[in-house]
Amino acid sequence: MIARPARPDHEPTLWEETEDASVADVVIGVDAPDLLPTYSYRIPAHLEPLLTVGTCVHVSFGGRETLGYVFALRSIPATDPLAGRLKDIIAVVEDAVTFNKEQAASAKWISDTYICDLASAIKCIAPAAFGARVVITAALSSFEGASDGLPINQSHIIEILKRLDGRAELDELRKQAALSAFSGSYTALVRKGLIYESRIVSRSKVVSKQVKAYALGFPTAVQDGKKSPAQDRILKVLEEFEQAGKTPVLPEKLLSVAQSSTSALKALVDKGTVVVRSLDVRRAPGPAPSARSVAPKLTAGQNRASQWIAKQVTENSPYSSTALLFGVTASGKTEVYLDAIDRTLKTGRSAIVLVPEIALTAQVVEVFSSRFGDEVAVLHSKLSEGERHDEWRRLQQSKARIAVGARSAVFAPVDNIGLIVVDEEHESSYKQENQPRYNARDVALECARLNGSTVILGSATPALETYFSAITGKSALLEMPERIDNRPLPSVELIDLRDEMKEHRSLFSRRLIDGIEHTLANGKQAILFLNRRGYAQFILCRDCGYVARCPNCAVSLAFHSAWNVLRCHHCGYSRKAPTVCPSCSGTKIKTFGVGTEKVEEEVMKCFPNARVARMDRDTTSRKGAHAGILKRFRERDADILIGTQMVAKGLDFPNVTLVGVISADTSINMPDFRAAERTFQLLTQVAGRAGRGEHPGEVIIQTFNPEHYSLQMAVKQDYKGFYDQEIKFREELKYPPFSRFANLIISDTDSGTVRQQAQAIADSFRMYLPEEIELIGPAPAPLSKLRNSYRWHIALRAPVDVPLSEIVRNGLSNLTTAHRRHVSVDIDPQSMV
DNA sequence: AGCACGCCGACT
DNA sequence: GTCGGCGTGCTC
Secondary structure, three states: OOOOOHHHHHHHOOOHHOOEEEEEEEEEOOOOOOOOOOOOEEEOOHHHOOOOOOEEEEEEEEOEEEEEEEEEEEEEEEOOOOOOHOOOOOOEEEEOOOOHHHHHHHHHHHHHHOOOOOOHHHHHHEEEEEHHHEEEEEEEEEOOOOOOOOHHHHHHHHHHHHOOEEEHHHHHHHHHHOOOOOOHHHHHHHHHEEEEEEEEEEEOOOOOOOEEEEEEEOOOOOOOOOOOOHHHHHHHHHHHHHHHHOOEEOOOHHHHHHHHOOHHHHHHHOOOOOEEEEEEEOOOOOOOOOOOOOOOOOHHHHHEEOOOOOOOOHHHOOOEEEEEEEEOOOOOOHHHHHHHHHHHOHHHOOHHHHEOOOOHHHHHHHHHHHHHHEEEEEOOOOOOOOHHHHHHHHHHHHOEEEEEEEHHHHHHOOOOOEEEEOOOOOEEEEEOOOOOOOHHHHHHHHHHHHHOOEEEEEEOOOOOHHHHHHHHOOOOEEEEEHHHHHOOOOOOEEEEEEHHHHHOOOOOOOOHHHHHHHHHHHEEEEEEEEEOOOOOOEEEOOOOOEOEEOOOOOOEEEEOOOOEEEEEEOOOEEEEEEOOOOOOOOOOOOEEEOOOOHHHHHHHHOOOOOEEEEEOOOOOOOHHHHHHHHHHHHHHOOOOOEEHHHHOOOOOOOOOEEEEEEOHHHHHHHOOOOHHHHHHHHHHHHHHHOOOOOOOOEEEEEEEEOOOOHHHHHHHHHHHHHHHHHHHHHHHOOOOOEEEEEEEEEEEEEHHHHHHHHHHHHHHHHHHHHOOEEEEEEEEEOOOOOOOOEEEEEEEEEEOOOOOHHHHHOOHHHHOOOHHEEEEEEOOOOOOO
């Protein structure tokens, strides 16, 4: 692709004064702060037919050349002051991975709402798009006498280029020349014609995987008369596939159906009777779907919900609507999703299904694939580049119309979205914890508004905000209060550890030990839940009180026995665990605060015959590890599954009759207004893993806070009881849903500077903040040092009806650029940590 | 982020 | 005069 130089200062002609100019607003793909969201370029007439929203274009920008993405197309009057200063689009880059019109609107919404630049929002939607680069190659026009009589820097560049055989990529040349003022001298050489440039667009390295596949060649007129039954069988099979429109055929498939060998196939290829073609194959994440399942008869509750949804996706389409599907655990929400998707596909539209954990995607995908086959595509962060590329392309080309995945699947490249399902909508994992800090549930609602789609928010324990919306009429409320087959909810029992500890000091109360013994004796399975990984929360020297702390973060190091290391759960720092105290050389080092590793050790000690599986971040880091552990447990190769919150959500194991919560106190004591809600949700969810089959389940929760209302309500599994109490507290203290928060995090490598900055930023905000917005702080952030940065924070609390993001954005723009660089914003934070 | 532009001192 | 060093501000 050769660039034509854009006219720097073109003179307006009469024609241009009377005609409007076609321009494209382009998002520039360079990583730079303080840029406008888009820059406008003139569209040369010959490129006009190629441009739509999302098209990748090659443009000149700020003296450089980069790629950008068309965000909007419009025409501007010749009288517009910009009109005379616009550059032309240099070229169109075809077949680039991009976004559609609705996604462009989503990106705008994300950048406005969560306060990030448009380019980062687009990076969420089309991450692969930014893999492409403009590569400029510089070549010497002539070797002879090229550098005679030139300024020293210019001849230096020429000499370097000669050494590189007269030709090099510009970046390489710049590096080799090692000149501080490279650009000036280089452009002078280009101007003089001593160096000429050529440009290509380098694409992302991920491409489709192609394999050999076979089809019939020209009509089989040539008969050599010889008998070759194997070849005949191959030809017969190929004819059948051809008629069904399913050629070319993969060799494994062809040979297994035809009962032939490769030699027979090879002979046919040599004769030309069969031809080889290449075929894109899907690098499928996970196993192929098992046999197709059929829709079971819906229960009364499922049916009521499905009827309402059916009405939305068929009659009300394309108007957007939202329903909270409030169904107790094991009430069969998945079946309602399947029914809704089926109806959506029948209207010719597509669907997105969000699940909160990667651990759950495999199970959900399995269920969905067995109903919808290849229509299902999977998207989550643990896919390989190739798998992601393939799934992405299948969705983009509408070969698959159901996208299933974690948070980022809300950006699945599907056209004409009819339905978005957000399963376990209350989960905090839908919130991205780095910039842009979007909540996929809220993005889904906005996306549905833009596409005119129906949204189903499913949960047994809805977020307070969601239930509040439903009962105040902002969305529909579909209730399913009964479990499938009217199975009873599990019985839940609280164990008061204060009493227990007086007589029996152990990780497991006597009641829990009894429970596990019974479960094992009956050939059933148990899940033990503890929301802390590692062996111990920290180690302490009994002689001098030394505690190993992270050098980069303000936290203690956790002890992991499997690797015998101390590890920081925030930054990943790790070092060998000491045997003697580094401070006093004492040997009485003790562990405190139990984690899942310790639970595993104790279980093996107390129940030596039980087969144990453990699932937490440490055992699931390897690709496919989730699926492996769950498969082992499902196939009853393990009796007890120990895990962190990944075992609490959505898993469906009919043989589990006992759930033990080792300690309910970790989440209840969090310094956060959502601590009670989190605790209630987590306990109710984990309790819901018990008794999903024919046998009733029981749940044993150990705690030092048995009176706390979130535990009391979890025992009764009474969401509405919990809601009534919690909503009063929220209203009294003006917490969401009666207000909205924005959290400003100020960070700096120096602890003194960060305090001053936080103070100055708070002062600046106070000057501009409308009266109804309350500024809380500044104060050191609960996690006051993270990855070697000291952190302070400022909380802003606003009434629900003010445009919070806009106000915060104004506040930020009034800061000095030095201050601005140290602030990161979290709109609607999930926690203030 | 990069790159142009402008002002300034050093050297032909 | 001309070159190159570095600070500032803009990028359709």
